[in-house]
Amino acid sequence: MSTSGDSDTIATDTAADAPARPSTSTNRRQPYGGGFLETISTGWAERPELAPPLRAQAPFAAARREKVSAAFPGKRLVVPAGSLKQRSNDTDYPFRAHSAFAHLTGWEADSEPDSVLVFEPLADGGHDATLYFRERADRTTSEFYADASIGEFWIGPRPALGGVAGELGLDTAHIDDFAAGDDDLVVGEDEDLTRFVSELRLVKDSFELAQLRLAVDVTARGFDDVIRELPRVIAHSRGERIVEGVFHQRARSDGNTVGYDTIAASGPHACYLHWTRNDGAVVPGDLILIDAGVEVDSLYTADITRTLPVSGRFTDVQRKVYETVREAADAGFAVARPGVTFRSVHEAAMKVIAARVAEWGLLPVTAEEALDAEHGGHHRRYMVHGTSHHLGIDVHDCAQARREMYYDGVLEPGMVFTIEPGLYFQIDDLTVPEEYRGIGVRIEDDVVVTEDGVENLSGGIPRTADEIEEWMLRVGIS
Template identity: 35%
Template sequence: MPAILTVPCRSVSAVIDQHCHAERRQRFLELLGGAAAVIPAAPLVTHHADCEWPFRQNSDFWYLTGFDEPDAVALLLPHRPEGERYVLFVQPREPGAEVWTGRRWGTEGVVHHFGVDIAHPLADLPTLLPDYLHGAEGIAFRVGHHPSVEPLVLKAWAGQLDRQPRVGSAALALVAPCPLLHRLRLQKTPEELERLRKACGISAEAHELARQAAAPGGSERQIQAVIEQHFLSSGARGPAYGSIVAGGDNACVLHYIANSDVLRDGDLLLIDAGCSISDYYNGDITRTFPINGRFSGEQRALYELVLEAQNAAIASVKPGGTAEEVHATALRVLVEGLLDLGLLAGQVDSVIEQGAYRHLYMHRTGHWLGLDVHDVGAYRLGEHPVSLSPGMVLTVEPGLYVSDRLPVPEGQPAIEERWKGIGIRIEDDVAVRDGSELACGHEVLTAAALKDTADMEG
């Protein structure tokens, strides 16, 4: 293998502070009106036998609390007096348990360090929850996701409804908190954008290392190790999702994660990988390059077409645009290029309208990015696509996947063998920016990962 490029390790210690979480809670309380919100943390999840997966906090809970322990429950209570509106139920300090699983903050710790008004042991939730929900006009709780907490919420609400004829009041509705919370999460603050820059920067460095390390005769698994070692040595939690390291025809499997094949001379290598940093913000980058350092004629033609489509789509990211326009821009460039190459036949508009390209390009051009890799937030409001505005972050990732896995649509040309087994995707993370800050209306957070054709052959 060629010598591995050395990239300096960068600290990720400057996490979002509690002041930011407090501001988020305040905005959420204002949106709740008179409804009380019950927001559970994530539980521990069994991997096998008595071994558990590494803990990953629920993103909604983390967004509001910054608290990284399992099985906690947060109450946001706008109907209560000031000083009683943020209540947290947590696992108590318990030396016998902590010697096995690590230190807990406990009730005193969360009050002193996490801005909590009132804290209780988790075991008190069944007894105290009805009183805390009393007087709320509604209850905001995500049904179907929290099996240990949901019966307690429903029992408390049922009790209110049973007493309503006598006391004259009850929470009139059980509503989902997601639309309110996810609207907040979609619009990133300057602090969040800085964290995303950090995650994207580490992810970009890993891609540069991977390209330096790849060579015929190596393995996909070795390249995965280079990438994820850099994530960890840079202070990240690890990969944000299962790293995709797909040589040759494996790249035509969109979520290929076996990463067990040999890197072959003459093939392309598609790498889709990003890190998750300490406060859960993520990078998500895809790059595709020739393993031996030289594109074949067919590989080059398709690579340059995908790159052209991606550049055009990124250029369309600006305030007032939409994610649908970003997709439509990339799609038109791809279809026009595929018609020129003879891989499609017909007129551009009719091919797009009929979906006759989908055996070669079967996914959308991007998704929101933030605390989740496929982050929350609506793409449409009824019949209308959501307008892009400063603070939104989305991926832009067109691709082409030429194989015989999907049937060629009627009226489209059969695929010649020389094209088969070529899978290409190019993905960047793009923040929508105010035109007064950046005239182009966007910032490519992952620009440090090279993608020009000449760089891929460097």
């Protein structure tokens, strides 16, 4: 987020009137002949002005805007959607609006690049909110046929001001109207607005919870797909890529896309926490750790990890490690409830991890000594990451919230976060017996805080070692 040179204007970190990217394709552009130019604007059927119904999320977005307005009286607030990002030459990455923009407008997967939400302060208090974006060009303009980035001849139908206003319950205007009156807007950073819109998402409303449930349901189907395709996965020299592709197909068919790069980590790759190269073989006898989540059209995403025995059954050592991780996860579930601190979940899980690795003789100290905040931490060698993070419209949601609101914050009903302990014994770690080396296990679930505990949103996906083996047998592995 950002602020202009005018102390009464607060904006996000992407300028709506940023200069367009210079064209690199003029050397292959074909000239338009006179006949084309004379006729291209004629012979088209009338496009009816549709009156779409108000979207389900619109009232929730309006309530969020009211909270922002109340927090910044008299300030002019600017929240851009962001711009297209170049992938290579004149090819862009798929556009995804800034999370704060989507949260405050309700305009999500189908939002337009370079759009801007503006809060104009009113003399008697409060704000008028207007959504500025580039409306579809009239077919009499060259933009319609000549602009490969935004022309409808190239990319298909684009939204009209009136239709978007009706869907979102929000005033709309052409982006040129915003830019013409704000040539002096200078963009810098504003920590207060960034922090506020991040903390605004700590407690989810009923629309957000419904979307997260949907994301989890589609993700569960994606895991089923992967298990069903394991014979093909095993047969390919880069089976991890097949896992990634199978899950991505479900994400694109039943959602918007994946919420983050899928981790398909087989064998010793499972010990690398953010393994997204996914170029390895999937070998019977190994474990495969799959960390994946579907982002639905509202941009809310699941974030779930399951660790599966490629052959369908765990070895004794694999089962021992797996059930220890599940024990740690269950300890986190047991303490999570309103009124306790967010970090309590991590502390409960780590007590189990420390106790078990000490019991196995892997620590040079006792579990109690390892858990000492100042002088301990020896057990973190085998689980270096945290146990939980907030989840929502970002996979690591609310990341700009203050520490006292996040890690040291108190759990409230409606908060959604992950519980995801793990154990990772890297292939060349000489501090562990050889039989453990190359085993990596993580179990990750998505939970919502209720009035007296937490509900496991992903509890329908098998979790125990016995359930995992039955699941694989039932879905596709004999």
